[in-house]
Amino acid sequence: MSKKPSKPTSSAPRKFLDALYGGTPLKVDGAILDSLRLHDGLAGDDHGPLFARLPERHRQMLALSDGLDLLAGSYRLFGWDNDAARSMRWWNDVETWKFAWGDHPPGYLCFGESVLGNQFAYREDELSKGGAAKVYELYAVTLEPICHYHNFDHFLDGGFLNGVRNDAYHGRIAQARHQLGGFELDKHLAYAVSPLLTGGAVDVQQLMIMSASSHMIVNGDLWRQIAHRDSLTGLKGIEDYVDSKGRSRLRVQWS
Structure with missing residues (x-):
């Protein structure tokens, strides 16, 4: 059975960064750092x-x-062999959700x-x-890069x-977090109407909770059938x- 992440404490996140950066950790806002939730470390060295x-x-x-994750699950980094933090290997298996996007x-x-599903x-x-x-951030609706590091x-x-x-993107996440508590x-927050059907707008629809894999599957279904079209003329x-x-x-469905 997977273990739950440890609750944030004032010392554990700082000790984590101290260990990761050898005593010269990154400068991070205190409220952000205190929200960092950690798991047990990955054991062993040979993971393929x-x-x-x-x-x-x-x-x-x-x-x-x-x-690990920040701000009550608003932003996540997956584990390698930890289902509680989502296994990176499982998430990248084609049959989990990538099949819906074709190639x-x-x-x-x-x-x-x-x-919100940005990867x-x-x-x-x-x-x-x-x-x-x-490192690329991929827009959940199209899986196109929106920035890189x-x-x-x-x-x-x-x-x-x-x-x-x-900004508006992070603001919507913060608003939902305040409403739901985390x-x-x-789970993902999904646009109740895909931006592919609103001309790209993301501020005219409500958000709903979906399983992460289901969200990425339906995003792929819509992208594959809509993104190549010049317009939505004929959409039934x-x-x-x-x-x-x-x-x-x-x-x-098209007419």
């Missing part, structure tokens, strides 16, 4: 060739805490996310054993621990159906 290709700092982080996007290894990912062709690789250290500082901005780590509706493996899917 893909794990060995992760940047060294990322592997060191997992050894200290096999997954798009090619070769990303997703290792974290926001509760933090490496390009697998940029990973090399012990080397640096860029030079390496894992840059991301952990500027994109995660110090990445919460005073988020389960296997969206049909729910269950596929041969019992997964909830979406089918776009």
Whole structure:
């Protein structure tokens, strides 16, 4: 049985950063740092060739805490072998959700996310054993990169621990967190109407709670059927159906 993450304390997150950065930790806002939830570290050293290709700092982080999250589950970094923090291996298995996107996007290894489903990912062709690789933030609705960081250290500082901005995107997450008190780590907040159906707008629809994998499946279904079209002319509706493996899917109907 997977263990629950430890509750944030004033000392555990700071000790975690001290251990990760050898006594010269990143500067992080106190309220953000106090919200950091940790897990038991990943035991052992031999976790296969893909794990060995992760940047060294990322592997060191997992050894200290096999997954973590900030601000009551608003932002998450997955574990490697920890279902409580979501297993990175399970999440990247094609049958979990990536099948719904076809061949798009090619070769990303997703290792974290926001509760809105934006993925933090490496390009697998940029990973090399012990080397640096860029970190990309992929928009949950299209899985297209919206920004990137030079390496894992840059991301952990500027994109995660110090990445919460005073903007509409992070503001919606904060508003939902205040209303709900926090988020389960296997859940996403989904736009009740996909931005693919609103001309890209994300401020005209409510948010609803969905399982993370179901959210990414329906996003893939819609992207695959809509993104290549110049307009929504002829759209009749969206049909729910269950596929041969019992997964909830979406089918776009056209006239």
